[in-house]
Amino acid sequence: MTEQQSPPAPVMAWAERTLGPLAVLRGAAADPSLAHTWHVVRTGDGARHHVKIALNPGAFTRETFAHRHAVPALGPGAAPRLLATSAAHLALIVTALPGTPLDRLRLREATLRTVHWRAGSLLARLHQAGRHTGTAHHDAPTDLTRLADEAARHLDTVSDRLSTDEQKLVLALADRLRFVGRLPLGYIHGGPLGSSLLRSADAQLALRDFESARFAPVVLDFVHLACGPWIAQPPLRTAFFAGYGRTLGPDERLALSCLTALTAARRLAAAHALGDQVAVDTCEAVLDRVNDEVSV
Known part of the structure; x- marks a missing residue:
């Protein structure tokens, strides 16, 4: 299985406008059954995030809705925090959790x-x-x-x-x-x-x-x-x-x-x-x- 080492250029540009300069720590597995997810680090302070591209509009809508309306009920640290979304790119930025x-x-x-x-x-x-x-x-x-x-x-x-x-x-x-x-x-x-x-x-x-x-x-x-x-x-x-x-x-x-x-x-x-x-x-x-x- 190969990896896409970086998000597509328009998505990376959007992510850097949102977070600042980024370095990609891990690429996304090119598996059609999985959403593409890249592990990135903000070069200014070392904060780690995930940039995700949903498989389709339905998956994007479900994940966005979940983060906004259900995930907060899990409590602090029990799920990633949603930082930004782009419907145009079907993309989300969430915090990276250790584990x-x-x-x-x-x-x-x-x-x-x-x-x-x-x-x-x-x-x-x-x-x-x-x-x-x-x-x-x-x-x-x-x-x-x-x-x-x-x-x-x-x-x-x-x-x-x-x-x-x-x-x-x-x-x-x-x-x-x-x-x-x-x-x-x-x-x-x-x-x-x-x-x-x-x-x-x-x-x-x-x-x-x-x-x-x-x-x-x-x-x-x-x-x-x-x-x-x-x-x-x-x-x-x-x-x-x-x-x-x-x-x-x-x-x-x-x-x-x-x-x-x-x-x-x-x-x-x-x-x-x-x-x-x-x-x-x-x-x-x-x-x-x-x-x-x-x-x-």
Whole structure:
């Protein structure tokens, strides 16, 4: 994967008009699935910032709205501060936060439990933040139906990489997801929490990257963790929901199991295509766990 070493000239010029002379510390990975983000330092005082270009106008609008209306509820130091936006460039400037992403932490389980407790507390504050319109409240439940439909369509293209039992499990859970009961709604992060949660050297936790933030069923924010660290270390899940302040209701538990299986199936197909046996084993463990949890 290559890097774009500097922002496009018009964006860099805008950033320097806003902040002053800048030096680029790290380029942006040229990955079409990610927003381009450059880590820059202001040469006058060494202050560090991120210059971001959103993938599309919708992502720009979501991240701008999140920073202005929801992120302040997280508290000082718990998220980057938005300094400037340019709709013409779909660009934002935010403060850079120190820390290591959650999915790269190598800590003892007792410490990880504390990290997940704090993550639960942080997500609870976000889910309760932000104002939503009547339209957003009406549209939020359709996220689950859309994901179920996508899973069924996706299965047609990856069926040769899944066993017959795995295909049956995915289709059955996609169908159940369409008829799950009413779920608690809130202002979700919507992105991969493993890379978006940062733990600093002084053990503080912060959340970044709000381009997918929106009003939706809050259970959607738990899927990435359920497909990752919670499989191998179930106490981390317990710690997270202790910090979150409540456990999941029956319909939420069912929805999370369905969403976890659909995500694992998609990742399993990709892992087979890449020949990544570690990822294959992880995804199959997720599907086995869900199969044990849900009677299909």
